[in-house]
Each structure stands twice: as structure tokens, then as C-alpha cells.
Amino acid sequence: MNLTPADSTVSALTSRAASERLIQKIPGTFFSSDTGVPAAPGVASVSQLNAKLAEYLSPAELKKVKEAYRFSDEMHLGQMRMSGEPYISHPIAVAEICADWKLDAQAIMAALLHDVMEDQDVKKEELIERFGAPVATLVDGLSKLEKIEFQSQIEAQAENFRKMLLAMARDVRVILVKLADRLHNMRTLGSMSPEKKRRIAGETMEVYVPIAHRLGLNNIYRELQDLSFSHLHPIRYRTLAKAVKAARGNRREVVSKIMESVKNTLLAAGITAQVYGREKTLFGIYRKMRNKHLSFSQVLDVYGFRIVVENFASCYVALGTLHALYKPMPGKFKDYIAIPKLNGYQSLHTTLIGPYGTPVEFQVRTQEMHRVAESGVAAHWLYKDDEGSLTDLQQRTHAWLQSLLDIQKQTGDSAEFLEHVKVDLFPDSVYVFTPKSKIIALPRGATALDFAYTIHTDIGDQTVAARINHEHAPLRTELRNGDIIEIITSASSRPSPTWLTFVRTGKARSAIRHHLRTINLSESIELGELLLTQALAALNLDATIPAATAERLLNESSAKSLDELYADIGIGKRMAALVARHIMGLQDSAGQPLQIRVDADDNPDAPSKPEPVVIYGSEGVAVQLAACCQPIPGDKVIGQLKRDQGLVVHTPDCELARRQRSKEPERWIDVEWGNDLNRRFDCRVIVLVENERGVLARVAAEIGESDANITFVGMDDDRGALMTQLRFTVQVEGRVHLARLMRNVRRIPGVTRILRERGQWTNSVR
Known part of the structure; x- marks a missing residue:
């Protein structure tokens, strides 16, 4: 204060x-x-x-x-x-x-x-x-x-x-x-x-x-x-205020002319209405100039008008009257009365071409809508325990407030809680429908998976697929106004760390993180302990942390136990190298002798190169194989410690890995494949074939004969071309198995080329 x-x-x-x-x-x-x-x-x-x-x-x-x-x-x-x-x-x-x-x-x-x-x-x-x-x-x-x-x-x-x-x-x-x-x-x-x-x-x-x-x-x-x-920007504020003041004088004649015309037209149509001139806020003007890279003179809709009528039906009659007076701009009409905004706001918005070609925005609403638009939830402040007696606005507000409690239950710390809440406070919204025509409001950019978590956390956790407008669509598909969403679930489905890369709402993010922290805790702890041990070894420190140092470390990191600290490292929430340096600093500041590794060389201050992390591909969610390059045993690999996703494994020649490694080199560690890998790995291949009957069947049969499983197949849509690309995702044991498969497919008549695809496909075929 x-x-x-x-x-x-x-x-x-x-x-x-x-x-x-x-x-x-x-x-x-x-x-x-x-x-x-x-x-x-x-x-x-x-x-x-x-x-x-x-x-x-x-x-x-x-x-x-x-x-x-x-x-x-x-x-x-x-x-x-x-x-x-x-x-x-x-x-x-x-x-x-x-x-x-x-x-x-x-x-x-x-x-x-x-x-x-x-x-x-x-x-x-x-x-x-x-x-x-x-x-x-x-x-x-x-x-x-x-x-x-x-x-x-x-x-x-x-x-x-x-x-x-x-x-x-x-x-x-x-x-x-x-x-x-x-x-x-x-x-x-x-x-x-x-x-x-x-x-x-x-x-x-x-x-x-x-x-x-x-x-x-x-x-x-x-x-x-x-x-x-x-x-925040006092000079910009004063400059813009001065420009608006000058423009107000220059545009007074236009505003007066529009106001007079609108009043006379509504009166002639028998509509009782109050007409107000409305000026954009300085920050609203500044934001539009910044986001759309416009000069002040290009921001034409500095002024607008608000029309307050007596009843619901008069809103639409007044709108028709305005459209008869001035020509509407295509795509600039929004009906927030039929579908109110998330905060209860209701109005008709339309932009018309006024005198001298100036765009003018009009808002049409009733007196009650105007009261809610200005005061929001405070317009219905009465504190009621009976949820059935709440207005629609109060029920929506109550649902959002309850979601805060849900996020709190699933969140590990205050900063993470605030991060989730800030996401949900983002003002733009999209409005979609359930199969039973119930309207659901979500933040702009929300996906089908966000929709599932909005319905219920259990539905989100068990989601396997989605239909948007009655057609199958990926879970990462961004939703648009008016979409009809249907979620398909399976009792055996569980959240994936990759979901965190595309979900938008705080509720979805907190639920996924909560699942990854609890259900896969042992995997994260094991990986985190390994990474910290390696980071300590790089500083020539013993992996055994003294009790006094551990106690101070936990107090200063807000972790309740070493296992929680290891889990945070394992899911990428904390950097092992930074924790190791913190441990060294704690020992120094306490005057304790540094716990030097017994096997350190004669120069204990010289950092040693840490041993690579050994991966087997079956570690669960603590270790993920990157979808962009899909590494398989036999490939050279490197690992990225990614927040809330644990260790993500790439091939060194992966373009995405190269870009991210240049930005955050400290998050990358050496990894290598282990022995006795008892599982198969996804790999994408492209086969160029002559466009003739039966070629797809021959290629698929040969892949099966090569002891590989096909999980996806697609092909070009251009059926009139002489050559066609077939795309397969196959499961193989490693590079040797893949090389044998490619040799066998290359011998098929009609196949001219086969190659391994490293980049993600942009146009998958259903």
C-alpha cells in the first residue's frame, strides 16, 4: 500500500x-x-x-x-x-x-x-x-x-x-x-x-x-x-492525448452530423432511444496503432456511438434502421445479444461507412444491457447462497470462480497458479457448442482438448479423439466461433506431456501438470536424481548432499523433500546445473568443506565432462522421443530438458533442435541409447511409386513381410499424376531393421525411391 x-x-x-x-x-x-x-x-x-x-x-x-x-x-x-x-x-x-x-x-x-x-x-x-x-x-x-x-x-x-x-x-x-x-x-x-x-x-x-x-x-x-x-508510458500518453484533443475539434462537425442524422432516423422509425457519442480510450487507440502498425491519422474509428433502446426487439429494429441510413462494412457485425460475452456483456456491434467515408462503430443495447455492460457482476451484487436463484451472469462468474479452486488443488506453487489464472483472464473468447447445443466460452486459441477439460477434468484426462462439426480432427485443432465439438474418451487413456505444448486454458494446463506430477512421480524422481548427480559430477562434487546443505536447499527452493526437488528437475521445472551450483554456493557460504568426488583428478577445480544419460525408450513420460525427428536406436541423439515435459530426445541434425539449442544451450545434455531395447519405435518413410493399380497393396505387404507394423498410411490427392508419394509411419526396432525394410521395398516393381522422412508432415491424410 x-x-x-x-x-x-x-x-x-x-x-x-x-x-x-x-x-x-x-x-x-x-x-x-x-x-x-x-x-x-x-x-x-x-x-x-x-x-x-x-x-x-x-x-x-x-x-x-x-x-x-x-x-x-x-x-x-x-x-x-x-x-x-x-x-x-x-x-x-x-x-x-x-x-x-x-x-x-x-x-x-x-x-x-x-x-x-x-x-x-x-x-x-x-x-x-x-x-x-x-x-x-x-x-x-x-x-x-x-x-x-x-x-x-x-x-x-x-x-x-x-x-x-x-x-x-x-x-x-x-x-x-x-x-x-x-x-x-x-x-x-x-x-x-x-x-x-x-x-x-x-x-x-x-x-x-x-x-x-x-x-x-x-x-x-x-x-x-x-x-x-x-x-508506464507517460510521454506516449501525453502525445496521444494532445493528438486526440486536436482531432476532437477537427471531427466535431462530422460527429454532430452523424448524431443528428441518427436521432432523426430513429425518431422517424418510431424508436425511442438515447444516443450517446463514445470516444475510444487513449490506451485503446494506442493498442490499435501498435498492433496494426498504424499512424494516428489512420485510426479512423476514434469515435463511435451507443444507442440505448427500451426493449430487446427494438435493438434489432434500430440495427436495421441504421443499416438503411449508412452502408454497413462487410464482416463487421457482431451479435453479442444472442451469444453474450463471457463476462455477461450484451450488445449489437456494427461498423458503418459514415459521411466522408469515415468508418463509425455503433453499439445497440437495452438499458439493462447497458447497466451490465458498465458494471458487470457488480450490477447483480446481491450475495446469494442459493445457486438456483443466480442470474446467467452470476452463474458464469460462479463457474469461473470455482475453476480457480480446481486449479488451486492441482497446482504446485503460487507462481504456477498465477500463470494459469492469467491465461484464463485473457479477454478474447470463442464460443462453441456441445452436441446438445449448450454454449461454451473459451479463450481465443483454445483447442479441442481445452474444450474437453472445460467440460470436466476426468473427460480431459481420458480424451482420445475429437469431432469438430461432425468430422474427426486432431486434439490440437484451434476452435472457431460456432464449432460443434464432440469428445471421444477411453477409460485407458492418460494425459501426455505433449498436450502441454498446445492447450490454452489454465484449467487444462494445471490438470495435465497435476497428472504428470502424481501418476508418473517415480519416473520423474529417478530421472531428476540422475540429472542432478551428473550436474554435481560436472562440478567435481559428490552426489551425496550433506544433511545441513540439503535442509537449507529445501528451505530456499520451497520444496518439501529431496524427492520433490528431483521430480521438479525430472519434469524440467528446475535446471539440474543451476541446482548443483546452488548446492556449491550453500556449502561455500556455510564454511563447510566442499564434498569433492573421490575419483576427481589432481585438479578438482577443473570441470569434468558428465556421462551421457542412457535411455531405453520405455521410461514413460519422463523421457519423450521428439515427434519432429522421431529418433530410433542407432541414431545419434541429444536431449533437451523441457519444462513440464522432462527430457525430450532429438537427433543432432533436427532443424527444430538446432534452433532451440542456439537459444537455450544450457538445457541440452548428452544422451545415448541403452542395450536390450525391448520395444519398437515409430519412424516415417516416403515411398515414390508409379501411379498404377495395386502398388499400395504391394508396398504394404512388403512392409509386413519385413516384420514392421504400419500405424499410418497416406498418399497424394493428385490421382492424375504419373508418380505418387506414399507416406507410412512404421514401427521398427532400430536403424538396422529400417535399412533392411527399405532395401526390401526398393526391390518392388513400380517403386522408384524410398527415403526416411525427418520433418513433421504438414498435411496428414485421414
């Missing part, structure tokens, strides 16, 4: 005198609205808060809120903000923002008390005794963690966010009060240092802006965006 305790007696007396004037007892009111002291710029007005609360709270509720105010004022007595204002002005301002949403008395009390636990060491038990358990729980959810040592600022921030988001999952009022708190802090950020402004603004843009959008709080969403933009 941006505050400093005031340690002067004068400040304390000033705050007390002001407080006494503010809380004079007047019948029927909560605060005195006649203090004789005008509110300073940026300081919350007690009289305004009093007036807002008196509109909808009962006298009994006002009395409870007054008690919360008295207690908060007493606790913050003598405390000042960085701007020099009495600190109590901040809780009042937060409560006033909450009062605009007409939040209940408990939420207003929590807004007034939200900093007393964090700043004044007030215990939760005391708040329960004074104000009741619900208010105390809200304040606790709003308070940062304290008296816990974290290894970094990032870890502490992630854990604080996790606490807040989980509290929000249990009671949405937590995040509503928190957003009000953040909004007032952003409005009063001017007294901070430039570095702190950038840090707070970045945090706001990264977490709080998408949360506000996800909950449909569009007014706060837009204001937080612009405030963050002004502190």
Missing part, C-alpha cells in the same frame, strides 16, 4: 480533530455532512459517501458502517499517505466507489477496514468480535500475507495474488473491494517515485485490468487501462 505512518504529534492531533468533526452524531445520518471543511482535491468526500449509502442502506446497517468507520479512523490515527493526506481518506474513497455499485453493508465495512490488519496489526479475531465473521473474512482476503519469508519479490507477489483470488472464489465481494482499492491508488499515484509508479502500473495492467474485464466491470477496466498507460 502507498502509505507512510506519520510520527509527528501535530499530524496525529490534526487527524483526530478532523475525525471528531467528521463523525458528529446527527439523527438519521451516518456521518455529519456539515463538517465545515471542504474536501481537498483527491480526498474522498464524507458527505458524498453518506448520501450514497443513505439511498439504499437501512438505519441499522448505517449504524454498523458508522462503527466500522470509527474503528478504522482510530486505527489509522496519525497515519498519512505519501501525498500528505490523512490516511483515513483512502478507505473512505474505496467505500465510496463500492457505494456506487450499491454493495451491501458488509462490503462497505470491509472497504473501510481493508488496511487495518495489514498496517495496524489488528487480528482477525478482534474483527470477528466487533463486526462479525463475514466482514472479518472479507478483510482477511484483502490483506497481504505477513510474517512469511519469501525467496523473492515475485514469489511474495504471486502468493499474495493467490490468497486474494482464492478468497474471491469464495466471495466475489473480495475482488470488488480490491478493485475499488486499486482504482483509488491508481488515481492518487502522483506522489510515488517513477520506479514505483511503473511497478504498480505494470502489476495493474497485468492482473487487475483483466480481472475487471473478466467480471464485466468495463468502467473500471477502461479507467485502469488508461491510468496504467499514463504511468
Whole structure:
């Protein structure tokens, strides 16, 4: 929080005198609205808060809120903000923002008390005794963690966010009060240092802006965006503000002409409507310029219009009237009334070609839709335990909040939890259908596998195939608006590490990672221990870690045991080389003698070359054979430690491996094939044949005669060509077996060439 305790007696007396004037007892009111002291710029007005609360709270509720105010004022007595204002002005301002949403008395009390636990060491038990358990729980959810040592600022921030988001999952009022708190802090950020402004603004843009959008709080969403933009890029903000101000004058005539035409046309059609001019936010303009590489003069739709009508049917009548007035731009119509956005937003969007060829965006909605569009979930703030009585918006919000609890159960640490939540906060969405026509909203870029996990975690874990619009499609297929998705499952199916490379939603990622961590734990531990042993050997350190060093290592890595640490290394979450260097540093800093390997040479400081990791191809998910080059026994191989996928084995000449090795050389280790490999390996071959009858059957028969199994076959679609490419995925024992197979196929009449395919096929044939 941006505050400093005031340690002067004068400040304390000033705050007390002001407080006494503010809380004079007047019948029927909560605060005195006649203090004789005008509110300073940026300081919350007690009289305004009093007036807002008196509109909808009962006298009994006002009395409870007054008690919360008295207690908060007493606790913050003598405390000042960085701007020099009495600190109590901040809780009042937060409560006033909450009062605009007409939040209940408990939420207003929590807004007034939200900093007393964090700043004044007030215990939760005391708040329960004074104000009741619900208010105390809200304040606790709003308070940062304290008296816990974290290894970094990032870890502490992630854990604080996790606490807040989980509290929000249990009671949405937590995040509503928190957003009000953040909004007032952003409005009063001017007294901070430039570095702190950038840090707070970045945090706001990264977490709080998408949360506000996800909950449909569009007014706060837009204001937080612009405030963050002004502190992150102050020069750009001022330049753009100046340009918009100049453009506003230049375009006033066009805007006035459009406004007049629209009003007259709607009136002539018998439609009662309110027409508002709407200007894009500065950040919205900046984002469009940046993403589409446009100059300011090329951003033509700086202005738009919002039309609010009386009822649902009038929305579509008004739309038709507008399309008759101005020509619509093809592909620029969106019906968010029939299919609302994930946060409950409903409107008709259309872009028309206005006077002088200027594109103009129109939004058409009812008054109720407008209220939800501006206030989102806060438009239906009533706290209800009966899920059946919730509105559609509340049910969608409730489902999302419950998904946070699901992610929490499956997540290993705070940073990972926050990463998953940030993914789900991404604002763009696609809307798809189940076979029973139920609408499911997913983030942009979500795949068929994301859809399966959205339905239920067990369905996602057992997914084997998907049908999109009644046709089979790969699980990695990105979904588009209007797709109909059907998931095919098998009780024997289990998640694959490769799924992590294409799933989009936080729920899917956390569920897959949870499965890989638990079901295949022993494999990951074994691989991780081997990798750490090799990394220690490279530093000429003994693989046996002293007990004292191990204890400090676990404390500083947040791992509960060495097995958990090994598992993290085995799935690529931690780098073995970095852990080994950390162990060396711990031994040095503790003054312990370094545990040098017994077999180290005369120069123990010289790093030794680690032995290659031996692979057998049957290690399970801890070791994966790369799909891009499909290595088989006999090939030279190298290994990549990939996060959450363990060890991925490539051939050295693989193009993808070369690119990734140049970017992250520290993640690559030497590997070699073991002996007695009792399994077969996939390999792709291309056979060029003359386009004649029976050739496919002859080639397939010969592959079978060569003791190889065919798992895939495809061919070119051009049937009129003289030559045809046949593509096979075959299972062989190794390079020797593959060479024998290729010799046998090459002798078939009609076969002109056969070769092994190393790159991934881009056009598979079903």
C-alpha cells in the first residue's frame, strides 16, 4: 500500500480533530455532512459517501458502517499517505466507489477496514468480535500475507495474488473491494517515485485490468487501462492525448452530423432511444496503432456511438434502421445479444461507412444491457447462497470462480497458479457448442482438448479423439466461433506431456501438470536424481548432499523433500546445473568443506565432462522421443530438458533442435541409447511409386513381410499424376531393421525411391 505512518504529534492531533468533526452524531445520518471543511482535491468526500449509502442502506446497517468507520479512523490515527493526506481518506474513497455499485453493508465495512490488519496489526479475531465473521473474512482476503519469508519479490507477489483470488472464489465481494482499492491508488499515484509508479502500473495492467474485464466491470477496466498507460508510458500518453484533443475539434462537425442524422432516423422509425457519442480510450487507440502498425491519422474509428433502446426487439429494429441510413462494412457485425460475452456483456456491434467515408462503430443495447455492460457482476451484487436463484451472469462468474479452486488443488506453487489464472483472464473468447447445443466460452486459441477439460477434468484426462462439426480432427485443432465439438474418451487413456505444448486454458494446463506430477512421480524422481548427480559430477562434487546443505536447499527452493526437488528437475521445472551450483554456493557460504568426488583428478577445480544419460525408450513420460525427428536406436541423439515435459530426445541434425539449442544451450545434455531395447519405435518413410493399380497393396505387404507394423498410411490427392508419394509411419526396432525394410521395398516393381522422412508432415491424410 502507498502509505507512510506519520510520527509527528501535530499530524496525529490534526487527524483526530478532523475525525471528531467528521463523525458528529446527527439523527438519521451516518456521518455529519456539515463538517465545515471542504474536501481537498483527491480526498474522498464524507458527505458524498453518506448520501450514497443513505439511498439504499437501512438505519441499522448505517449504524454498523458508522462503527466500522470509527474503528478504522482510530486505527489509522496519525497515519498519512505519501501525498500528505490523512490516511483515513483512502478507505473512505474505496467505500465510496463500492457505494456506487450499491454493495451491501458488509462490503462497505470491509472497504473501510481493508488496511487495518495489514498496517495496524489488528487480528482477525478482534474483527470477528466487533463486526462479525463475514466482514472479518472479507478483510482477511484483502490483506497481504505477513510474517512469511519469501525467496523473492515475485514469489511474495504471486502468493499474495493467490490468497486474494482464492478468497474471491469464495466471495466475489473480495475482488470488488480490491478493485475499488486499486482504482483509488491508481488515481492518487502522483506522489510515488517513477520506479514505483511503473511497478504498480505494470502489476495493474497485468492482473487487475483483466480481472475487471473478466467480471464485466468495463468502467473500471477502461479507467485502469488508461491510468496504467499514463504511468508506464507517460510521454506516449501525453502525445496521444494532445493528438486526440486536436482531432476532437477537427471531427466535431462530422460527429454532430452523424448524431443528428441518427436521432432523426430513429425518431422517424418510431424508436425511442438515447444516443450517446463514445470516444475510444487513449490506451485503446494506442493498442490499435501498435498492433496494426498504424499512424494516428489512420485510426479512423476514434469515435463511435451507443444507442440505448427500451426493449430487446427494438435493438434489432434500430440495427436495421441504421443499416438503411449508412452502408454497413462487410464482416463487421457482431451479435453479442444472442451469444453474450463471457463476462455477461450484451450488445449489437456494427461498423458503418459514415459521411466522408469515415468508418463509425455503433453499439445497440437495452438499458439493462447497458447497466451490465458498465458494471458487470457488480450490477447483480446481491450475495446469494442459493445457486438456483443466480442470474446467467452470476452463474458464469460462479463457474469461473470455482475453476480457480480446481486449479488451486492441482497446482504446485503460487507462481504456477498465477500463470494459469492469467491465461484464463485473457479477454478474447470463442464460443462453441456441445452436441446438445449448450454454449461454451473459451479463450481465443483454445483447442479441442481445452474444450474437453472445460467440460470436466476426468473427460480431459481420458480424451482420445475429437469431432469438430461432425468430422474427426486432431486434439490440437484451434476452435472457431460456432464449432460443434464432440469428445471421444477411453477409460485407458492418460494425459501426455505433449498436450502441454498446445492447450490454452489454465484449467487444462494445471490438470495435465497435476497428472504428470502424481501418476508418473517415480519416473520423474529417478530421472531428476540422475540429472542432478551428473550436474554435481560436472562440478567435481559428490552426489551425496550433506544433511545441513540439503535442509537449507529445501528451505530456499520451497520444496518439501529431496524427492520433490528431483521430480521438479525430472519434469524440467528446475535446471539440474543451476541446482548443483546452488548446492556449491550453500556449502561455500556455510564454511563447510566442499564434498569433492573421490575419483576427481589432481585438479578438482577443473570441470569434468558428465556421462551421457542412457535411455531405453520405455521410461514413460519422463523421457519423450521428439515427434519432429522421431529418433530410433542407432541414431545419434541429444536431449533437451523441457519444462513440464522432462527430457525430450532429438537427433543432432533436427532443424527444430538446432534452433532451440542456439537459444537455450544450457538445457541440452548428452544422451545415448541403452542395450536390450525391448520395444519398437515409430519412424516415417516416403515411398515414390508409379501411379498404377495395386502398388499400395504391394508396398504394404512388403512392409509386413519385413516384420514392421504400419500405424499410418497416406498418399497424394493428385490421382492424375504419373508418380505418387506414399507416406507410412512404421514401427521398427532400430536403424538396422529400417535399412533392411527399405532395401526390401526398393526391390518392388513400380517403386522408384524410398527415403526416411525427418520433418513433421504438414498435411496428414485421414
